[in-house]
Amino acid sequence: MSSIENLSDIVDNGLCIGCGLCQSIAGKDKIKVSMSPKGRLEPKEISKISPEVFNKILNICPGTIVEGLPKEEVTSDAKHNLVWGYYLSLCYSWSTDKKIRFESSTGGLLNGLSIYLLESKKVKFIMHTAADSKKPMRSLSKFSYNKEELLGGESRSRYGPAATLDRFHEALGLNQSFAFVGKPCDISAIRLLSKTDSRVNKLCKYLLTLVCGGFAEFTKAQDFIESFKVKEDELSIFRYRGFGNPGRMYIKTKDGREYDREYNSFWGEESTWRVPFRCKICPDAIGESADVAALDTWRGGSPKGEDEGFNAAIVRTKKGLDLMYDAAKAGFIHIGDKLKIEDIDDFQPHQVNKKKAVYARHLGMTKNDSPTINTKGLRIKELYKLNSEDFNKKEELGVGKRIKKI
Numbered sequence: 001m002s003s004i005e006n007l008s009d010i011v012d013n014g015l016c017i018g019c020g021l022c023q024s025i026a027g028k029d030k031i032k033v034s035m036s037p038k039g040r041l042e043p044k045e046i047s048k049i050s051p052e053v054f055n056k057i058l059n060i061c062p063g064t065i066v067e068g069l070p071k072e073e074v075t076s077d078a079k080h081n082l083v084w085g086y087y088l089s090l091c092y093s094w095s096t097d098k099k100i101r102f103e104s105s106t107g108g109l110l111n112g113l114s115i116y117l118l119e120s121k122k123v124k125f126i127m128h129t130a131a132d133s134k135k136p137m138r139s140l141s142k143f144s145y146n147k148e149e150l151l152g153g154e155s156r157s158r159y160g161p162a163a164t165l166d167r168f169h170e171a172l173g174l175n176q177s178f179a180f181v182g183k184p185c186d187i188s189a190i191r192l193l194s195k196t197d198s199r200v201n202k203l204c205k206y207l208l209t210l211v212c213g214g215f216a217e218f219t220k221a222q223d224f225i226e227s228f229k230v231k232e233d234e235l236s237i238f239r240y241r242g243f244g245n246p247g248r249m250y251i252k253t254k255d256g257r258e259y260d261r262e263y264n265s266f267w268g269e270e271s272t273w274r275v276p277f278r279c280k281i282c283p284d285a286i287g288e289s290a291d292v293a294a295l296d297t298w299r300g301g302s303p304k305g306e307d308e309g310f311n312a313a314i315v316r317t318k319k320g321l322d323l324m325y326d327a328a329k330a331g332f333i334h335i336g337d338k339l340k341i342e343d344i345d346d347f348q349p350h351q352v353n354k355k356k357a358v359y360a361r362h363l364g365m366t367k368n369d370s371p372t373i374n375t376k377g378l379r380i381k382e383l384y385k386l387n388s389e390d391f392n393k394k395e396e397l398g399v400g401k402r403i404k405k406i
């Protein structure tokens with residue numbers, strides 16, 4: 001199997017998600033993340049990085065390594081499921097603020113928890129993802145110190161590429177407590193970084209995530225605006241969802257033209273999603289190492305219409321459980337009915353299928369002489385062994401065809 005010798009091997013083998021953590025480690029003068037013609041955020045080594053820095057990157061890059069919940073975070077009363085990992089509680093939950101609930105992705109659980117953390121002074125700021133105010137189709141990492149900053153920039157599902165961790169070392173350098181909200185791959189990278197950088201656990205107090213089906217390459221958003229004959233520099237708002245659940249895909253131009261499309265019609269068939277290869281082989285898209293993972297609760301996996309917004313929460317750690325109870329007690333979120341693992345399976349059939357398929361996909365990569373992701377504590381081999389031979393073969397062969405298209 002070919003191995004990873006340098007940064008471009010991660011990118012060229014389709015393992016990079018464009019999180020920007022390598023840039024954050026090496027510095028912008030050494031590594032720069034930028035949008036590729038294919039619509040992916042990709043890092044480039046612009047001046048030679050030392051072997052020590054490259055090794056640091058290899059040990060945390062979500063393209064090379066992903067691990068489950070650290071042992072010290074697993075409490076004795078945690079339940080465990082082969083697909084969904086460790087959890088202390090499964091429940092419905094949403095923001096009690098009607099405006100936040102309406103305008104956020106699902107029911108505003110993540111924004112609601114973030115605002116609670118800020119207003120209760122448990123953290124100084126939230127590191128999360130928002131729209132670039134000058135180029136609203138693009139996403140940026142953001143540090144928000146109050147409710148207005150947090151909500152004032154499209155802090156809702158951004159389904160395009162986002163370098164969520166490109167300023168993570170800048171956040172650590174501020175020497176202030178903060179919480180990070182991001183995708184499962186981001187959270188795993190932060191947990192791995194915490195093994196070698198003691199500032200992470202000291203300062204980054206909470207890790208909140210969303211269950212993640214993958215993001216769409218930038219070209220999908222470009223095609224969307226072009227279908228209305230709108231150019232990127234004409235945009236004042238670009239929204240994937242929210243203002244309802246799921247809400248509509250919506251754009252507004254600087255001269256006031258508005259266009260929208262139903263959530264389901266934007267996504268359509270899975271084959272048109274333009275999800276990068278790395279997401280198809282993702283060993284943890286369910287936020288195994290976060291304190292809390294938020295998800296949609298559409299039975300069967302896709303919305304049948306609009307509703308008021310009902311998140312489910314997979315609460316994984318004691319810290320996550322305390323946060324949920326404290327935020328509910330302080331009136332920021334509502335905790336609804338308890339859920340069972342079977343409910344979560346029903347809400348997320350695509351995640352169940354991916355978790356079962358991932359090990360076969362990794363095997364397919366290895367057999368095609370392609371490097372794959374090192375994993376630990378994610379049970380993907382155990383799940384593989386429970387699958388039918390036909391299922392595994394199909395997944396193994398399928399990935400071989402995809403490798404050729406990276």
Ligand SMILES: Cc1cc2nc3c(=O)[nH]c(=O)nc-3n(C[C@H](O)[C@H](O)[C@H](O)COP(=O)(O)OP(=O)(O)OC[C@H]3O[C@@H](n4cnc5c(N)ncnc54)[C@H](O)[C@@H]3O)c2cc1C
Pocket residue numbers: 103104105106107108109110111112128129130139155156157158159160161162164181182183210211212213214215216294295296297311312348
């Ligand atoms: C790429 C992507 C894939 C998704 N796939 C699924 C899925 O498979 N199943 C599912 O149930 N839901 C999925 N979602 C939707 C979303 O996670 C849920 O709706 C979840 O319940 C959060 O809802 P909320 O109302 O609590 O979020 P909100 O309160 O609206 O908060 C959203 C938070 O997510 C952060 N965020 C937005 N976009 C990104 C991004 N690209 N990278 C990192 N952080 C981001 C924001 O900064 C904000 O903090 C996905 C979202 C994204 C961005």
Ligand code: SF4
Pocket residue numbers: 010011015016017018019020021022023033042043057060061062063064
């Ligand atoms: S750290 Fe992130 S941006 Fe850098 S190579 Fe890895 S996945 Fe890509």
Ligand code: SF4
Pocket residue numbers: 017183184185186212213214215278279280282283284285286
């Ligand atoms: S599917 Fe996995 S790799 Fe892709 S964005 Fe989601 S968590 Fe990251």
